[in-house]
Amino acid sequence: MILVTGLTGLVGSGFMTYLSKRPEICKNIVALCRDSSDVSHLEKYCIIERGSSWDEECLDSLCNKYHFEMLIHISNKGQIVQFSRLAAKHGIKRTIMVSSTYACSKIHPDNGQLKAEKECESILRDAGIEYIFLRPTSIFGTRPDGKKDRNLSIFTDYVRRWPLFPIFARGKATVRPMWGVDVGQALMLCYDHFDELKNKALICSGDQERSFKEMLRIIAKVQGKKIHFLYLPAWLGRFVFYFQYYLSGKKKDNREKIDRLLEDRSFDTSDELLALGYVAHPLEDSLRADKISY
Secondary structure, eight states, rough: OOOEEEETTTHHHHHHHTTOOOHHHHHTTEEETTTTTTTTTTOOOOOEEETTTTTTHHHHHHHHHHOEEEEEEEEEEEEGGHHHHHHHHHHHHHOOOOOOOGGOOSSSSSOHHHHHHHHHHHHHHHHOEEEEEEOOOEOOOBBSOOOSSSSSSHHHHHHOSSSSSEEEEEGGOOOOOOHHHHHHHHHHHHHHHHHHHHEEEEEEOOOOOHHHHHHHHHHHHHHOOOOOOEEOOOOHHHHHHHHHHHHHOSSSOOHHHHHHHHSSOOOOOHHHHHHOOOOOOHHHHHHHHHOOOO
16 A cells, blocks of 8 residues: 555646556555545545644554555655654655755755755665655646645736736746646656665756746746846845845745745756656646646
């Protein structure tokens, strides 16, 4: 049996576009879903168990009930250490953890996500558990229930409403956003080729590298809008976000956001995934398709 978290979310929905065509796998999947989640589109594919991914008692109960052979954790990259401990506690021998390319950040080389991965690796190796960390770039798309991502949808909404877009450092920072369906494709490859990919951290990304400014132009084109840019210096962006941080008494911290806007965030998909046939959908086509369905 396989425990999967986050199947109702954006990445999980992308994964389901591939899983739904594989009934021999779905019949062995136990999907942990919140009480508030709409699971009507999942019920015909896999076993649904209600509960919170933060509820350790619930998780222990599920592990004792099903004796899982694999864990695929999608729901929250901030919980990878918690779920590594769960796997070690219950002897789940194979794990796939969705992490983030933030672990590859050059501006924050000692960041929390990378530290979490290293802690997970230590826990899993000590317990003799095989693992894959999958690091997607910025993810976009609309889930089957209509909920949108919190990445590109912010820019899409802005472009739809306003013709003037403020950008820092002339929008030269590189990006490589990817559709949730493509993260699902990478997850399916990780599952199918686990033995070839095990004990590695793999990057999956969008179709090609482009500047932040070029990405905004594509968004505007898809929305049928004209866009004009207000160019602002990078120092001003940092000043505003850092001033906001200290003015709030260090309670509202968006400093990382400005760093991420100014950092090159284009990462190449790992050769291992490319060799297995991973191909990302073109950005413009993905934005037009947008909603994930299966």
